[in-house]
Amino acid sequence: ELAEIGLIGLGVMGSNLALNIAEKGSRIAVFNRTPSRTAEFVSEAGSLAENIVGCETIEAFVAAIRPPRPIIIMIKAGEAVDQQIDALRPLLPGGDIVIDAGNANFRDTIARFDRLKDTGLTFIGMGVSGGEEGARHGPSIMVGGTRQSYARVEKVLTSIAARYEGDPCCAWLGEGGAGHFVKTIHNGIEYADMQMIAEIYGVLRDGLGKSAGDIGAIFGQWNTGRLNSYLIEITEKVLAAADPQTGKALVDMILDRAGQKGTGKWSVIEAQQMGVPATAIEAAVAARSLSSMKAERQAAEAIFGTPRCAFPMADGAPLLKDLELALFAAKIAAYAQGFAVMAEASREFAWSLPMPTIARIWRAGCIIRSQFLDEITKAFTEQPDVANLIVTPAFSAMVQESLPSLRRIVAAAVTAGIPVPALSSALSYFDAYRQARGTANLIQAQRDFFGAHGFDRIDGLPIHHGPWGAGG
Ligand code: NDP
Numbered sequence: 001e002l003a004e005i006g007l008i009g010l011g012v013m014g015s016n017l018a019l020n021i022a023e024k025g026s027r028i029a030v031f032n033r034t035p036s037r038t039a040e041f042v043s044e045a046g047s048l049a050e051n052i053v054g055c056e057t058i059e060a061f062v063a064a065i066r067p068p069r070p071i072i073i074m075i076k077a078g079e080a081v082d083q084q085i086d087a088l089r090p091l092l093p094g095g096d097i098v099i100d101a102g103n104a105n106f107r108d109t110i111a112r113f114d115r116l117k118d119t120g121l122t123f124i125g126m127g128v129s130g131g132e133e134g135a136r137h138g139p140s141i142m143v144g145g146t147r148q149s150y151a152r153v154e155k156v157l158t159s160i161a162a163r164y165e166g167d168p169c170c171a172w173l174g175e176g177g178a179g180h181f182v183k184t185i186h187n188g189i190e191y192a193d194m195q196m197i198a199e200i201y202g203v204l205r206d207g208l209g210k211s212a213g214d215i216g217a218i219f220g221q222w223n224t225g226r227l228n229s230y231l232i233e234i235t236e237k238v239l240a241a242a243d244p245q246t247g248k249a250l251v252d253m254i255l256d257r258a259g260q261k262g263t264g265k266w267s268v269i270e271a272q273q274m275g276v277p278a279t280a281i282e283a284a285v286a287a288r289s290l291s292s293m294k295a296e297r298q299a300a301e302a303i304f305g306t307p308r309c310a311f312p313m314a315d316g317a318p319l320l321k322d323l324e325l326a327l328f329a330a331k332i333a334a335y336a337q338g339f340a341v342m343a344e345a346s347r348e349f350a351w352s353l354p355m356p357t358i359a360r361i362w363r364a365g366c367i368i369r370s371q372f373l374d375e376i377t378k379a380f381t382e383q384p385d386v387a388n389l390i391v392t393p394a395f396s397a398m399v400q401e402s403l404p405s406l407r408r409i410v411a412a413a414v415t416a417g418i419p420v421p422a423l424s425s426a427l428s429y430f431d432a433y434r435q436a437r438g439t440a441n442l443i444q445a446q447r448d449f450f451g452a453h454g455f456d457r458i459d460g461l462p463i464h465h466g467p468w469g470a471g472g
Pocket residue numbers: 008009010011012013014032033034037074075076077079080081083084101102103104128129130131132
């Protein structure tokens with residue numbers, strides 16, 4: 001019996017996706033560059049092996065799938081994907097659909113889409129979020145490609161996706177690179193979310209001297225309220241975990257050096273490219289880079305020492321409330337920025353990205369899943385073309401309620417010398433965004449002074465240069 005779908009790459013994500021597909025009742029052919037992995041995978045699949053066809057060669061793999069063949073590629077992003085496509089191309093007669101499910105740069109996806117257009121093959125760029133667990137039991141799936149090609153794989157993809165209130169967290173978001181772009185911004189927001197949580201942890205640890213266990217309990221408390229989300233939930237669990245080696249809190253034994261694979265950086269690059277401020281995401285990416293400079297930071301601490309100012313707020317319920325609301329306000333800024341980047345990209349690439357749908361398919365399965373996304377879905381459903389999430393009635397009310405807390409927490413952290421780059425960028429973003437008269441008048445005057453770049457006047461007079469004379 002021929003398989004309905006094929007999958008290449010039995011790493012962490014690919015093997016779990018394949019098990020998920022087999023479990024939902026589709027027969028799947030699998031192939032991995034290293035064949036021993038394929039055999040191992042099939043032998044460990046238990047009763048699901050009945051729905052899995054393990055293939056040792058790429059030729060056998062292609063022959064095992066019913067045409068027109070949907071083939072998911074879930075391997076290391078980048079050049080490996082092009083090599084894999086090149087290996088498949090001569091074996092596929094046309095009409096087949098190649099689906100890149102890895103974390104591709106959406107610009108590569110657009111290029112691959114165009115490259116395959118004339119070969120008779122269709123290309124889909126598909127963002128998958130949810131890590132290992134999501135892949136196995138229900139990820140969030142963001143699809144880009146032609147609408148027709150999506151129609152051919154919709155059934156199997158929606159069957160394996162996470163569900164929120166019965167609806168699958170899987171959707172076609174637009175042509176070409178739309179799916180991978182949205183996945184990239186998802187990850188950018190994820191960076192900001194994680195960084196802001198880490199900064200609040202820093203205030204509790206270094207400002208208030210709390211233990212990991214105590215901080216974990218605070219996050220646990222917050223997870224029952226407006227911050228309810230997967231990332232807050234796992235933060236509680238992480239902080240509660242003991243190190244089997246030493247018996248100490250595990251988090252205290254982990255080096256403070258964060259890794260990154262590129263999607264956060266790409267979010268920032270694209271935001272900058274389009275001229276959309278995504279300051280909280282930028283701060284989060286920069287903070288990971290700074291974290292990796294461990295030796296430099298140690299050398300600098302030897303020179304500058306640690307700040308001697310005590311944290312200026314008293315421990316207790318009011319402070320904890322402020323911390324909770326500060327994190328919430330900052331989170332609003334990060335999401336507003338991420339959605340603003342997507343809105344601009346949607347115009348630039350003519351994708352018509354469906355904002356309420358994006359918020360909805362992030363509601364379950366993915367890493368940034370949270371209650372809060374319901375509010376975003378509602379806000380964009382009411383006002384699909386709103387300039388910025390924070391000016392919608394629901395969000396402006398939330399910002400007004402939580403902003404004073406963010407201001408107090410950032411001020412206190414700054415006083416005590418605790419770095420809060422993402423929280424403070426979020427605060428400055430709000431402050432700058434709501435300032436009808438900013439300070440760029442001075443920048444325009446400076447630009448005109450040294451470069452005769454010209455300015456516009458507030459009274460509309462048709463005078464565009466200042467009387468700078470010879471110095472200008
Ligand atoms: P793994 O490192 O677990 O697996 C990598 C897979 O890629 C292996 O099957 C490997 O085959 C294959 N591979 C590597 N290079 C080549 C090549 N040149 N040609 C053919 N196959 C190759 O990776 P993950 O499963 O974690 O990630 C896969 C993709 O999914 C990546 O794009 C990643 O960014 C993305 N992703 C990962 C998430 C996660 O939480 N881990 C979440 C969402 C997306 P071999 O066994 O022969 O080495």
